Amino acid sequence: MNKTTETVPAALRSWSVSWPEYKPADVTPSELLPEALARQVPGWAEAAATPADVRDWARRQAAALVPFQLDAQGWPLHPEGRTGRTGRNLGKWGENAAADPIVVAGTGRDRRLLLITRDDIHEEAIPGGMVDPGETAPAALVRELQEETGIDLSEHQPTILGCDLVDDWRNSDQAWVASTSALYLLPTTVTAVAADDALDATWWPFGSLDELDNAITTAGRTLYAAHRPLLHRALEHLAK
Template sequence: MNETRYTTDAVALDPDGYAPVGHPGVTVPEDRRCWSVSWPAYAPVDITPPELRAETLARHVPGWAADRDATPDLVRDWEQRQAVALVPFQLDGRGWPLHPQGRTGRTGRNLGRWGESAAADPIVVAGSGDERRLLLITRDDIEQEAIPGGMVDVHLGETAPAALVRELREETGVDLSEHTPVILGQDLVDDWRTTDHAWVSSTSALYQLDATVTAVAADDALDATWYPFGSLDHLVAAVSAAGRTLYAAHRPLLQRALAHLAK
């Protein structure tokens, strides 16, 4: 039986064969997503940006990159990374990490680390009932409304609880270091930068306040806004009314927060 080779759908590659970082990748049928399914013709699209390619990394490492290795087989601490991963993952025969949910249609990386990049997402809710509000930021990379979170600085020994507090303070000016959140889960995130060998997993945590507090956008945030949060549909409508879009990857995390609040 002949395999079908999927293409880059006429999107122009640069001279070195890389696609734009926003390229959706090749189509992956559901019956070929699992790594255990043989697919010799699989040809994922490489979305590695110039600053993370081998020739650039040989000269310097961008400030946001934790791995200076151009390919994942050069990483030497995979056993340790697998031991602390929020979502378990395996390595292939080359020593490359494999996305826990299977093929993505894209390869390379547009994240600081190969394999799992751990994120922390603080979901801050104020008030109750019809007065309940949710704090969101406008991300500067995709200009969508999102939870004010970010990456855990694991290479500096930071923990997820510390990152929750730091990211919230850096992006909104809100300091909740004296509050104890409810950890909602540790999950894969459908992040726009995901590839076969680099992805994001997040610790999401719920902070509950009696009333809204002043929030001022900073760092990676263009704006910080309190939105009505009676339901996910209610939130989406409010965000749309403001002329903005809710970051799709955070919807499952917000739905989980609503489920907890409904208990």
């Protein structure tokens, strides 16, 4: 997790509140600094060294899962306000669209949830990832699941649960993650094999968030906090 994160008081979170002393920590990694981008652009990132180098803000705003505004100099502003971080530790400035397939098998006491162990933060998380340029969210849901667990659900019709901001550890004032989450229901568990960005793929008890938490904690692991709201929504849908 990022150790430079500052705590932003709730009263100062909104962009409409003046805070002249605000000095967010820059979380830009070395490979995304302007001098590095001038030499080589990573395959997962855009070449724009700053938001001023982005020429399609109107298109990005129109396509955003969660609406956002630009400041007086034309730079994007996190939809929920100040984060205590500036710069970019994501592929794009502004919104970075992700897809999170929530795969649930069985019913009642036998209900299980598929999670992966992420290789970046070593926590249990939904097997999702970023939507590729030109890719649709439904296609990204299928691709990410197959890449990280080996499970092909291209013939299954999921239930789209929502489009939400994700409290991702890489978020900053100018770059953040918003995700399309979808629920896949299977009659029984299927074999999952960790690959790509996953260190492990595991089926966990999913009668409730408490049951999930207890199982993960007992195994000496940690649930990725940013995905808790998505899992809570899935449980609400299953309870209907």
